[in-house]
Amino acid sequence: MDMTTLQTLQEAIAFATSAVGLTGKAAEAANAVKGLLASGKPGDAGEAASAVNALLTELTSANMMNLQLSKSLRDLSVVLEREDQFAQQRARYKLTSTPYGDLVLQLRAEKAEEGEPMHYICPTCFNKDRVISILQGDRDYKSCQVNNVHGFTFNRVDYRSNEPDPYF
Ligand SMILES: [Zn+2]
Structure with missing residues (x-):
């Protein structure tokens, strides 16, 4: 060597x-x-x-x-x-109850980005899969866009209000 x-x-x-x-x-x-x-x-x-x-x-x-x-x-x-x-996405939303009593995630007004309208997202999809699924529907009922089984009632609508209530 x-x-x-x-x-x-x-x-x-x-x-x-x-x-x-x-x-x-x-x-x-x-x-x-x-x-x-x-x-x-x-x-x-x-x-x-x-x-x-x-x-x-x-x-x-x-x-x-x-x-x-x-x-x-x-x-x-x-x-x-x-x-x-x-965590950052989650902080943008707050868990809130609809007038009917269903729980949804609502965008915090102070966290809305410029031009972003107030909206609700599906808490099930967000917590389970971390997917932001904006709820779509009318003022009474909205559903998740990912899974239509995830439905949320915002207001109770009595479509039979003109009919006599059989239970009274
Ligand atoms: Zn969902």
Whole structure:
């Protein structure tokens, strides 16, 4: 092993051992190479190559772990951003009761963006799927645009008001 290679190897070991997040096994492999160099018999290229290969394997594994960690952190960041957006959207609405007694989410007047009309959204879809589904309908009855089973009565309308009530 020539002096340049030896120097390069020593630099590489120094760098690897100081690398952030070096796993225990990689540190062990680096120490093995270091020990070999310090033993005063760096002439045995075969032994050195095998120790360096072991270190390379460990460093590759550490690198994979770092890649996985950064992917996990990126995913987490996306999740946190989504949570933040959800919280911001949720803050724009208040849970309110219709005169009939159905619960809906109503846009807070002070949170309305320029030109945005007052409206209600479906609390079921928003809480379950984080979907903003504006309720459509007339002043008496409105329904969710995502799931028409989600209906909301705003005012009780007695269509039989001209008929005699059979229960009286
Ligand atoms: Zn709905």
